[in-house]
Amino acid sequence: MIQTTYLTLDAEKAEEMGAFHTAKEISGQPELWVNVFDQISQMQEEIKAFLQPIFEKGNARIILTGAGxxxxxxxxxxGVVQQKTGLLTQALATTDLVTHPELFFIKEVPTVLVSFARSGNSPESVEAVRLADKHCSDIYHLIITCNAEGKLAAYADDCEGNCFSIVLPEASNDNSLAMTGSFTSMLLTILLVAGINEIDALQIAFNASVETANDILRNKLSEFEAVAKRDFKRVIFLGSGPMLGISRECHLKLQELTDGQVVCKHDSFLGFRHGPRAVANEDSIVVYLFSKDAHVAQYEKDLADSIGQDKRDIKTISFAANATEGFNSIMDIKVAGGQGQDVFNVLPATMVGQLLGFYKCLELGLKPDNPSVSGAISRVVQGVIIYEK
Known part of the structure; x- marks a missing residue:
């Protein structure tokens, strides 16, 4: 009988430890991404037909929204969406749109609201769509979700003309509390939608990201286990540009999976110098999510060199570094591809936070599929009351 293994756990052991879904979903991401790439490639003419008339208006804006x-x-x-489309693009959380819609929606400006949702059932996600309809006279909805049965998917089915939904493969709809494959597959989707006119040319860079992810899963898991055994209290994730958003996701993932026992922070490399560096001490690990842009990497290396000289012996982990000499590094993750092929590096970079969280969760005796001992956090947020405005 063939024994199935997810990450470093066989399926039976993972079930016993309350880790089965999280382990399976983290390890299944490279295959999931390939399926998503194929799906968007097959949908490209439909996507173009929806977006092109909006883009031709010339003065449209794009809002990227979701919760958590x-x-x-x-x-x-x-930044990538704005660069590829040429339209003003803003990332605004549904949790902000719901409380202050009048500050963010502009009535007469054509607006594309791109809603990201794993379940599509979060109260804020549904309300943000309703508020957009109320506050914008020319509104279009692009809904990217992992759940065909969710309220957002149903909304897209019922609305007329101004909605387009992309329901991702069933495997993207994580069973575990922590978002893993759902996050990376929805991120991949919007990057592909933004580059829909050049999707074939993106294949090489995409393949490099899959190669990087598979290399992590094949060759780096024992290193993540070793890091998890270390006695650290804080982890700081640093990134620039697109990697800043990934540093925030990694921050949440590790903190969430350890039920808050490891306190995390995120920042940009340059921003970290302006006060936040005070949080880094001998009980910390600093995780560098490096850019492959040579210009950006100069700024990032300067900070890594500075922290490496800190007398408090602050340990670091590097993703996509050209070299780590002088960084006081305990793990170095290389990436496939070369200059100009890094648009999808955000996908395997996200796995750094996922894997640190997964193995530290096990080390603390928690269950990755449901690490919240108190029940304070849940797969779909509970207790949110929507008030009419």
Missing amino acids: SSAFIGESAQ
């Missing part, structure tokens, strides 16, 4: 991890998709993708 789904909001961080927008933060990571914002």
Whole structure:
């Protein structure tokens, strides 16, 4: 009989430890991404037909929205979407739109609201769509979701003309509390939609990201286990540009999976110098999510060199570094591809936070599929009351 293994656990052991779904969903991401890429490739003419008339208006804006991890998709993708479409693009969480719609929606400006949602049932996600309809006279909805049965998917089915939904493969709809494959597959989707006119040319860069992810899963898991055994209290994730949104997602993932026992922070490399660096001490690990842009990497390396010289012996982890000499590094993750092929590096970079969270969760005696001992956090947010405005 063939024994199935997810990450470093066989299926039976993973079930016993309350880790089965999380382990399966983290390890299944490269295959999931390939399926998503194929799906968007097959849908490209439909997507173009929906977006092109909007883009031809010339003065449209794009809002990328979601709650929690789904909001961080927008933060990571914002710059790329704006660059590829030529339209003003903002990442605004549904949790902000619901409380202050009048500050963010502009009535007479054509607006594309891109909603990211794993379940599509979060109260804020549904309300943000309703508020957009109310506050914008020319509104279009692009809904990217992992759940065909969710309220957002149903909304897209019922609305007329101004809605387009992309329901991702069933495997993207994580069973575990923490968003893993759902996050990366929705992020991949919006990057592909933004580059829909050049999707074939993106294949090489995409393949490199899959190769990087598979290399992590094949060759780096024992290193993640070793890091998890270390006695650290804080982890700081740093990134620039699109990687800043990923640093925030990694921050949440590790903190969430350890039920808050490891306190995390995120920042940009340059921003970290302006006060936030005070949080880094000998009980910390600093995780660098490096850019492959040579210009950006100069700024990032300067900070890594500075932290490496800190007398408090602050340990670091590097993703996509050209070299780590002098960084006081305990793990170095290389990436496939070369210059100009890094648009999808955000996908395997997200796995750094996922895997640190998964193995530290096990080390603390928690259950990755449901790490919240108190029940304070849940798969779909509970207790949110929507008030009419």
